[in-house]
Structure formats: C-alpha cells, structure tokens
Amino acid sequence: MEEIILQQAATFVTDLFENKLSPKNLYHNIAHTERVLENVTKISKHENCNAHDIFLLKLAAWFHDTGYTVVEDVGHEFKSVEIIKQFFDQISISEEDKLLVEKLILVTQSNLTPKTHLEQIMKDADCAHVASNDFFDISEQLRLELIYKKEEEILELDWFLKNKQFLEKHSFYTTYAIQKLQPQKEINEYHLNQKITKLEEKRANKSANKKTGRGVETLFRVQLKNHIELSAIADTKANILLSVNAIIISVVLSNLVPKLDNESNLFLVYPTLILLTFSVISIVLSVISTRPNISNVTVTKEMIVNNRTNILFFGNFYKMNLKDFEWGIDYLISNEDTLYNSLTKDLYYLGLVLERKYRLLRITYTVFMIGIVISAISFVVSYNFFINIF
Structure with a gap:
C-alpha cells in the first residue's frame, strides 16, 4: 500500500x-x-x-x-x-x-x-x-x-x-x-x-x-590641465571686455560729456547715455564672471573619510589647521579610492566653474554687441532728428 x-x-x-x-x-x-x-x-x-x-x-x-x-x-x-x-x-x-x-x-x-x-x-x-x-x-x-x-x-x-x-x-x-x-x-x-x-x-x-595605470593618471593630468587653460582663457576674455569698456567710459566722460551742455551737441545725449549704460553692464558682468567663489564650510576628518569634500582645492581647506590638513593629505595618499574620488570632484567642480564663466561671458559679449549697435543706431537717428529740427 x-x-x-x-x-x-x-x-x-x-x-x-x-x-x-x-x-x-x-x-x-x-x-x-x-x-x-x-x-x-x-x-x-x-x-x-x-x-x-x-x-x-x-x-x-x-x-x-x-x-x-x-x-x-x-x-x-x-x-x-x-x-x-x-x-x-x-x-x-x-x-x-x-x-x-x-x-x-x-x-x-x-x-x-x-x-x-x-x-x-x-x-x-x-x-x-x-x-x-x-x-x-x-x-x-x-x-x-x-x-x-x-x-x-x-x-x-x-x-x-x-x-x-x-x-x-x-x-x-x-x-x-x-x-x-x-x-x-x-x-x-x-x-x-x-x-x-x-x-x-x-x-x-x-x-x-x-x-594606478598610466592611462588613468594621464586622463586626470590632461583633463585638469585643459580645464585650467580654459579657465585662463575665460579670464583673459573677461579682462579684454573690462579694458575695452573702461576705455569707452573714460573717453565718453572726458570728451563727450563736457560737450553736452552745448545745444549743437544735444543729439549726442541719448547715444552717450545708451553707450555708458551698456558699457557699465558689460563691466559688471565681466567682474561677476571672474569673481572667485570660496566655500564657507569647515572641512572635518569625517567629511574626508566619507568622500564628502575635496581638500585638493584651497577654497575648501583654507579653514583647516595645518595638523588636520596634513592628516587629510596622508589619508588621500594611503587610500587610492578617496584620492581618485577627490581628483574626480576637482575635475567636476572645475567644469561647473567653467560653465558659469563662459555662460556669463556669452551674456556679456551679447550685451556689449547689442549696446554698440543700439548706440550707433541711436546716434544716426538722433543726429537726423536734430538736423531736421534746426
């Protein structure tokens, strides 16, 4: 059974x-x-x-x-x-x-x-x-x-x-x-x-x-170098805009403004104001694009161990005392994962800074170009207007 x-x-x-x-x-x-x-x-x-x-x-x-x-x-x-x-x-x-x-x-x-x-x-x-x-x-x-x-x-x-x-x-x-x-x-x-x-x-x-391969080290070296060079190029472009607009403002203030009290030069008032306004805006934007941004956070050992900061950038470690900073560097050297993580963060945040600089520079160049064009047009219109009147 x-x-x-x-x-x-x-x-x-x-x-x-x-x-x-x-x-x-x-x-x-x-x-x-x-x-x-x-x-x-x-x-x-x-x-x-x-x-x-x-x-x-x-x-x-x-x-x-x-x-x-x-x-x-x-x-x-x-x-x-x-x-x-x-x-x-x-x-x-x-x-x-x-x-x-x-x-x-x-x-x-x-x-x-x-x-x-x-x-x-x-x-x-x-x-x-x-x-x-x-x-x-x-x-x-x-x-x-x-x-x-x-x-x-x-x-x-x-x-x-x-x-x-x-x-x-x-x-x-x-x-x-x-x-x-x-x-x-x-x-x-x-x-x-x-x-x-x-x-x-x-x-x-x-x-x-x-x-630890040479290819990885070359990757970080080349990319960091490229980002730094791009940052220097951006700063140079901003300095060019600052210089050009400063010269424009100096010339306007020294040569045009004193002549505006003459009735025959009244047609220059609006073009001058427009040119000055756009030049000032261009200078402000150029300064903002090059203005450094430093973190106010105090870096701790815990943040370093947990990969929450990058002490390779001075803007992060400037509040640390020398003893903690030396400990942090020693920790990076003895822990490759954290070291490469810090390099990656450095590369990433450099990219964010570059994006901000080039975005502001693009806006600045656009403002400067529009200002020059509008100033020239306003000069022609104002001149023809006053010629017809007088």
Missing part, C-alpha cells in the same frame, strides 16, 4: 512540475527532488530506520519543494504543505502521519534546526549536495536560478563568498552524514577557498591596474 502511495506521489509531483514549475527553476526542480529522494533513501537505511519511517521520509522528499510552483522563493515550504494536503485527500493515511510529513517538509527551512531523528535525516538529505562531487555544478545552477528570478547579476566571487558563509554555518546531524559526507564537504570547502583566493587576487590586480 505504501509503495502505491509513493508511486502516486511521484506521478503527482512530476505532473505538477511539468505543468506549473517556472523554467527559471534551474536548481529547485524534479532533478533536485530526485536527488533528495535518493539521499533520504540512502541515509535512512544506514540510520536503521524502519520501513514506515522511510515511507514518510520519501513522501516528504517528493513534496518538499512543490511550493516553488506557487511562489518563487520565500515561504515555499508552507506552500508545499498546502499542496501535500491536496494529495492527502486522494490517499488513505493517518492524521498522525500527515502531521509528521508536514513537519519533515517544514524543517527544510534554512533557519530551522531539526529536533527528531527523522527531521535530521530530512535536513541532511536536502543539503547533501554540499558533499557532492558535483557541488560546483549544482551551485552554479542555483546561482543562475537566482539571477533569472531577481533579474540582477550575481558575480562569481560574491557567489562563492556566500557559499563559503553557508558551508561555515552548515552542519550535518546524522551519524552517517557526519562519517560519510563530512569529509567530501571539507574537500569542497577547501577547493572553494582556493577559487575565492584566485578570484580575489584577480579582482585586486584588475583594480590596481585600472586605478
């Missing part, structure tokens, strides 16, 4: 997985279920379980992951219990056995410790892959399953580190598993640590080559 029930369970679970299990389940599928079933059979026989206990363990093994047909991960054990209750309606089994099978399914939760002998067997059978010769292949299947479900990349090194944490926390409970499976688990753990060491060295070398 029990064999017939197990055959019915096999048919029920196989059909369920074929029709309702997501193709994303590369690990939690019928192959894993059959492995657990095989482990349950092997461990229970060596643990001298009777036929009825083996039957209950096999029944739990068939259904322990059926909850994945309903949910992707969290809480699948409880869904598995709900599914086996539907199967219980089709067979004849005692209430005591039903409760026992449900407990065997629920004990497969990662955060639960088995209390009974049968629960220990079930737990060891579900995690026996850690002592498998195919451990890394099986682990890769689980990694791909999580990648497809979460739709985010899991790097190989990060995955191996998670596996290492799992193996360090994992324990076998049955005598058979401790004697027969534990040695292979330790071998797998040894190979896992070797893989982690190689990947960490590879990542460290790659990071070092990326950060």
Whole structure:
C-alpha cells in the first residue's frame, strides 16, 4: 500500500512540475527532488530506520519543494504543505502521519534546526549536495536560478563568498552524514577557498591596474590641465571686455560729456547715455564672471573619510589647521579610492566653474554687441532728428 502511495506521489509531483514549475527553476526542480529522494533513501537505511519511517521520509522528499510552483522563493515550504494536503485527500493515511510529513517538509527551512531523528535525516538529505562531487555544478545552477528570478547579476566571487558563509554555518546531524559526507564537504570547502583566493587576487590586480595605470593618471593630468587653460582663457576674455569698456567710459566722460551742455551737441545725449549704460553692464558682468567663489564650510576628518569634500582645492581647506590638513593629505595618499574620488570632484567642480564663466561671458559679449549697435543706431537717428529740427 505504501509503495502505491509513493508511486502516486511521484506521478503527482512530476505532473505538477511539468505543468506549473517556472523554467527559471534551474536548481529547485524534479532533478533536485530526485536527488533528495535518493539521499533520504540512502541515509535512512544506514540510520536503521524502519520501513514506515522511510515511507514518510520519501513522501516528504517528493513534496518538499512543490511550493516553488506557487511562489518563487520565500515561504515555499508552507506552500508545499498546502499542496501535500491536496494529495492527502486522494490517499488513505493517518492524521498522525500527515502531521509528521508536514513537519519533515517544514524543517527544510534554512533557519530551522531539526529536533527528531527523522527531521535530521530530512535536513541532511536536502543539503547533501554540499558533499557532492558535483557541488560546483549544482551551485552554479542555483546561482543562475537566482539571477533569472531577481533579474540582477550575481558575480562569481560574491557567489562563492556566500557559499563559503553557508558551508561555515552548515552542519550535518546524522551519524552517517557526519562519517560519510563530512569529509567530501571539507574537500569542497577547501577547493572553494582556493577559487575565492584566485578570484580575489584577480579582482585586486584588475583594480590596481585600472586605478594606478598610466592611462588613468594621464586622463586626470590632461583633463585638469585643459580645464585650467580654459579657465585662463575665460579670464583673459573677461579682462579684454573690462579694458575695452573702461576705455569707452573714460573717453565718453572726458570728451563727450563736457560737450553736452552745448545745444549743437544735444543729439549726442541719448547715444552717450545708451553707450555708458551698456558699457557699465558689460563691466559688471565681466567682474561677476571672474569673481572667485570660496566655500564657507569647515572641512572635518569625517567629511574626508566619507568622500564628502575635496581638500585638493584651497577654497575648501583654507579653514583647516595645518595638523588636520596634513592628516587629510596622508589619508588621500594611503587610500587610492578617496584620492581618485577627490581628483574626480576637482575635475567636476572645475567644469561647473567653467560653465558659469563662459555662460556669463556669452551674456556679456551679447550685451556689449547689442549696446554698440543700439548706440550707433541711436546716434544716426538722433543726429537726423536734430538736423531736421534746426
């Protein structure tokens, strides 16, 4: 009778997985279920379980992951219990056995410790892959399953580190598993640590080559030099505007203004006022574009450590005392991440300053050009107007 029930369970679970299990389940599928079933059979026989206990363990093994047909991960054990209750309606089994099978399914939760002998067997059978010769292949299947479900990349090194944490926390409970499976688990753990060491060295070398390579240093050197040269060009342009407009104002005040009290020169009043107005505006804008902007924030060690400031710019560190500034420079030298972050910030804020300068210069040149044109037009119009009158 029990064999017939197990055959019915096999048919029920196989059909369920074929029709309702997501193709994303590369690990939690019928192959894993059959492995657990095989482990349950092997461990229970060596643990001298009777036929009825083996039957209950096999029944739990068939259904322990059926909850994945309903949910992707969290809480699948409880869904598995709900599914086996539907199967219980089709067979004849005692209430005591039903409760026992449900407990065997629920004990497969990662955060639960088995209390009974049968629960220990079930737990060891579900995690026996850690002592498998195919451990890394099986682990890769689980990694791909999580990648497809979460739709985010899991790097190989990060995955191996998670596996290492799992193996360090994992324990076998049955005598058979401790004697027969534990040695292979330790071998797998040894190979896992070797893989982690190689990947960490590879990542460290790659990071070092990326950060300290000549290309990176050249990038910062060239870009900072270009930005400084562009800033100098902007300041030169602003100085040219200042000089030109200062000369215009000087000439107007010294030569034109004294002659405006003469009635014959009244036609010069409006052109002169317009020219003076636009020249003054141009000077103001030129001064604003070159006016330095210094931060009033006092830089602290915490800000340096957390990459919230850039002490390479004098406008940030001028409020620091010498001791703190020396500490900050030493910290940058000994921490490449922070150093390159500071250089990046320096490049970024130089770009913001340049954008402001060139935007104001464009406005200044536009104002100056419009002022000259309007002044010339007003001079012609005013001259013709006064000529017609007088």
